[in-house]
Amino acid sequence: xxxxxxxxxxxxxxxxxxxxxxxxxxxxxxxxxxxxxxxxxxxxxxxxxxxxxxxxxxxxxxxxxxxxxxxxxxxxxxxxxxxxxxxxxxxxxxxxxxxxxxxxxxxxxxxxxxxxxxxxxxxxxxxxxxxxxxxxxxxxxxxxxxxxxxxxxxxxxxxxxxxxxxxxxxxxxxxxxxxxxxxxxxxxxxxxxxxxxxxxxxxxxxxxxxxxxxxxxxxxxxxxxxxxxxxxxxxxxxxxxxxxxxxxxxxxxxxxxxxxxxxxxxxxxxxxxxxxxxxxxxxxxxxxx
Amino acid sequence: xxxxxxxxxxxxxxxxxxxxxxxxxxxxxxxxxxxxxxxxxxxxxxxxxxxxxxxxxxxxxxxxxxxxxxxxxxxxxxxxxxxxxxxxxxxxxxxxxxxxxxxxxxxxxxxxxxxxxxxxxxxxxxxxxxxxxxxxxxxxxxxxxxxxxxxxxxxxxxxxxxxxxxxxxxxxxxxxxxxxxxxxxxxxxxxxxxxxxxxxxxxxxxxxxxxxxxxxxxxxxxxxxxxxxxxxxxxxxxxxxxxxxxxxxxxxxxxxxxxxxxxxxxxxxxxxxxxxxxxx
Numbered sequence: 001x002x003x004x005x006x007x008x009x010x011x012x013x014x015x016x017x018x019x020x021x022x023x024x025x026x027x028x029x030x031x032x033x034x035x036x037x038x039x040x041x042x043x044x045x046x047x048x049x050x051x052x053x054x055x056x057x058x059x060x061x062x063x064x065x066x067x068x069x070x071x072x073x074x075x076x077x078x079x080x081x082x083x084x085x086x087x088x089x090x091x092x093x094x095x096x097x098x099x100x101x102x103x104x105x106x107x108x109x110x111x112x113x114x115x116x117x118x119x120x121x122x123x124x125x126x127x128x129x130x131x132x133x134x135x136x137x138x139x140x141x142x143x144x145x146x147x148x149x150x151x152x153x154x155x156x157x158x159x160x161x162x163x164x165x166x167x168x169x170x171x172x173x174x175x176x177x178x179x180x181x182x183x184x185x186x187x188x189x190x191x192x193x194x195x196x197x198x199x200x201x202x203x204x205x206x207x208x209x210x211x212x213x214x215x216x217x218x219x220x221x222x223x224x225x226x227x228x229x230x231x232x233x234x235x236x237x238x239x240x241x242x243x244x245x246x247x248x249x250x251x252x253x254x255x256x257x258x259x260x261x262x263x264x265x266x267x268x269x270x271x272x273x274x275x276x277x278x279x280x281x282x283x284x285x286x287x288x289x
Numbered sequence: 290x291x292x293x294x295x296x297x298x299x300x301x302x303x304x305x306x307x308x309x310x311x312x313x314x315x316x317x318x319x320x321x322x323x324x325x326x327x328x329x330x331x332x333x334x335x336x337x338x339x340x341x342x343x344x345x346x347x348x349x350x351x352x353x354x355x356x357x358x359x360x361x362x363x364x365x366x367x368x369x370x371x372x373x374x375x376x377x378x379x380x381x382x383x384x385x386x387x388x389x390x391x392x393x394x395x396x397x398x399x400x401x402x403x404x405x406x407x408x409x410x411x412x413x414x415x416x417x418x419x420x421x422x423x424x425x426x427x428x429x430x431x432x433x434x435x436x437x438x439x440x441x442x443x444x445x446x447x448x449x450x451x452x453x454x455x456x457x458x459x460x461x462x463x464x465x466x467x468x469x470x471x472x473x474x475x476x477x478x479x480x481x482x483x484x485x486x487x488x489x490x491x492x493x494x495x496x497x498x499x500x501x502x503x504x505x506x507x508x509x510x511x512x513x514x515x516x517x518x519x520x521x522x523x524x525x526x527x528x529x530x531x532x533x534x535x536x537x538x539x540x541x542x543x544x545x546x547x548x549x550x551x552x553x554x555x556x557x558x559x560x561x562x563x564x565x566x567x568x569x
Contacts, residue, residue, distance in 0.1 A: 010471045011392035015400075018385035018446060022404075026441040029418035030410060036417055088312060091305040105555055106313040108562075112547050113320055114500030116518035117540035120525060121319045124326075124533060129335050136337045169316055170562065177563040226411055229502045233522060247503070250413055255507055260417045267414045274411055 037264035053265035063266060065241055066249040067273075069156075073245070074224040077160045082217055084168050089175035090205070104176070108169035115166075119233035122162040123149070126234075152242040155235045159243055162230050167223070171216040178212030179205070214285045221281065222274055246270050323544055326537035334533045346534055353535040358512050358520045360539055366432060367516040367543065370505075371498040374436045378445050378494045379487050386449025387475055391461060408443045412504070420507055434508040435516075439498065445490050452486040453479070489561030492554050499547060517543040 037053055039046040057063050091097070092104055110118070125133040130145035138146065148154045182205065190200045228247040231237050237244035246266070254263030326334050329344035354360050388394075389401060419438050420429065428434040456479055464474045480487075502518050509515055515523070517539060523529070524536050551558060 008394065011388040011394045011397075013471070014384040014388035014392075014475070017381045018441075021381065021437070021440045022407075022443075024422075025419065025438040026407060026415065029415035029422060029438075030407070032418035032422075033414050036421075087308070091309055094302070094305055096302065097305065097309075103309045103313060104559065106316055107309075108559075109316050109320055109551075112496065112551055113323070113540075113544055114518045114547075115502050116500070116522045117323060117543060118319065120521060120533075120536060120540065121323060121326075124334060125319070127335065131336050133337045165315065165319070169312070173559060173562045222411070226413065233525065247413055250416070251503070251507075254417050255420070260421070264414075264417050267411070267416065271411050271414050275409055278409060 033264045033267065036260050037268055039261050041258070041260045049261065053261040054269070056262055057266050057269060062241060062244070063246075063249055066244045066246045069241075069243055070225055070227065070245045073156060073159055073163075073227065073243075074221060076156070077163050077224055078217060078220045080160070081164050081168050081171065081220060082213065084164070085171040085175050085216060086209075086213065088168065088172040089179055089209075090201075092172065092176050093179045104173065106169075108173055110166045110168075111170045115229040116233060118166060119162065119230050122158070122165075122230075123234045126158045126161075149235050150239055152239060155239060155243050159227075159230055159234060162234060163224065163227070167220065171220065174216050174219075175209055175212050178209035182208045210285055214281060218278055218281055221277055225270065225274055225277075320544065320548070323537055324541045326533065327541045329534055329537075331531070331533050334537065347538065350532070350534040350538040353532050354538050357524055357535065358515065360517070360520065360542060362513060363515050363517050363520050364542055366514060367499060367518075368546075370432055370435050370516060371495050374439055374498045375491050375495045377436070377440055378442050379491055381440060382442055382445030382490065383449045383453070383480060383483065383487065384475070385446045386451075387453050387479065389446070389450045390453035391456070391458065404443050404446065416504070416507060419504075423508065429508060430510050430514055432509075432514065435501070435505045438504065439501070442494065445494065448486065448490055449483070452483060456482065485557065485560065488554060488557035492550070492558050493561045495550070496547060499543070 036046065038048060038050060040049050040053070041047075088107065092100065092107070097103070113121075126148040128145075128147045128150060129135065130139075132145075132148075134148065135145040138144075146154050148158050186204050186208075187200055190204055195203065226247050227245045228251065231243045231245045231248055232251075235243040237248050247270070250263050250266050250270070253259045253266065325339065325341070325343065327350060328347045329339050330346045330349070333339045333344055333346070389397065415438070423429050423434045423437075428437070460478070461474060464478055465471070469478075500518060501516070502522070505516055505519055506522070509519060512520070512523070521536050521539050521543070524539070525531055
């Protein structure tokens with residue numbers, strides 16, 4: 001009997017280190033954050049204010065603008081990146097491709113550089129200076145120099161380019177993993193049925209890699225909704241808040257203005273948006289099956 | 290007929306090669322550029338042509354960088370945080386993954402469900418409470434403040450669980466019958482067979498922590514405690530006289546260890562990304 005109780009404790013022995021950390025640094029702050037979102041912090045004390053912080057957030061033009069900006073970036077960036085990833089993954093999967101390993105390796109080197117360094121590099125490549133790399137390249141096509149970070153759309157496009165540069169290779173490797181799991185028999189059977197490469201691509205390849213594409217899209221949607229480093233360092237949220245993202249707003253309210261309640265309320269709004277979007281994406285792909 | 294088919298296929302292959310070469314160049318160019326820029330003056334960096342030649346300003350850049358912050362100390366902070374985090378994540382997550390993979394116990398499925406759900410909660414939700422909590426513990430502005438909250442790496446638990454489920458239970462039983470304690474069985478018999486997946490988890494964790502920006506920015510406020518990315522970002526903050534040569538030298542100091550690390554372990558790196566996607 002005693003031995004039996006002892007055996008029951010064994011899994012908890014393995015779980016304890018993780019669980020202790022999880023409770024202290026994840027479960028507790030997640031719940032604590034709900035409490036904070038219903039309070040305001042004045043002179044070292046939390047006072048209950050009901051839904052005031054949520055009301056404030058939903059009426060704050062800056063927050064609404066940040067939500068709009070973040071969604072604009074997401075709606076442009078994620079489809080472009082996903083398209084590029086599917087193409088790139090299929091090319092990387094070509095059986096007769098030479099130097100396959102090298103191409104795979106090089107295509108995801110962008111995730112090696114830290115977010116701050118790459119943001120600074122991109123802000124230099126796309127600086128307003130007529131001699132910047134981007135403006136020189138445009139000049140080759142007779143395009144006038146662009147003041148990238150002084151204009152709304154160039155600033156947004158610049159962020160889309162930067163994020164796409166960083167994550168396309170990484171997500172292609174994810175999709176490549178799905179491609180490699182497709183059985184060759186499927187293609188052979190299709191070939192016997194007289195299906196050409198294009199038909200094979202849409203009838204076999206795309207349906208087979210739908211789950212990995214979904215995974216990559218969920219990752220990218222969640223990632224763009226949480227954009228911080230790039231807009232903070234490349235565009236500083238400008239011009240006139242037109243690239244200010246949700247997380248920048250949360251950082252500014254929480255750690256520059258120290259409105260803890262508002263920042264927590266905003267963070268929960270973000271969490272709910274992410275949950276809803278993830279749920280929708282999963283439903284959409286499931287229904288089609 | 291056969292020959293013409295071959296040439297046609299050869300022509301089709303040109304498109305992938307062209308695209309792949311472009312992708313490779315575009316991917317690598319900014320990284321190489323960082324190293325070149327580290328040798329140039331601030332003015333030269335704004336001139337596009339310099340990217341293909343080494344400049345002569347590296348000593349001056351180094352002097353300016355050191356004047357701003359003791360970059361070696363910052364590099365040491367970065368290394369300490371990333372290495373301690375990586376080792377602890379591998380240890381803690383493989384233990385938890387083992388419990389989920391090889392034991393049936395009361396509440397296991399509920400617990401697993403709770404962990405799955407919390408994976409969807411964005412980190413931003415916990416920023417304010419963590420800041421208050423860690424201030425209360427007196428840990429704000431110390432390196433553990435960066436490490437501790439990140440240790441709740443649920444992805445790692447899932448990854449280890451997936452891989453440990455494949456470990457034959459018979460082997461565990463026979464080791465237990467031989468009288469070895471569970472912890473000893475785990476660390477001396479099970480874990481050594483998990484080296485490939487541990488390497489993947491280690492590399493992903495290391496790179497992730499190495500480039501971490503938002504939380505360290507909140508948790509650290511003293512330049513001596515900064516990681517390299519924090520110093521680089523601060524060098525461009527409003528009100529600073531920006532010296533991009535010095536910044537790029539700092540950036541290359543942060544980049545070089547990761548590139549070397551990557552060249553040695555690139556197989557595990559790719560494997561890590563794949564395992565996260567296909568199984569997770």
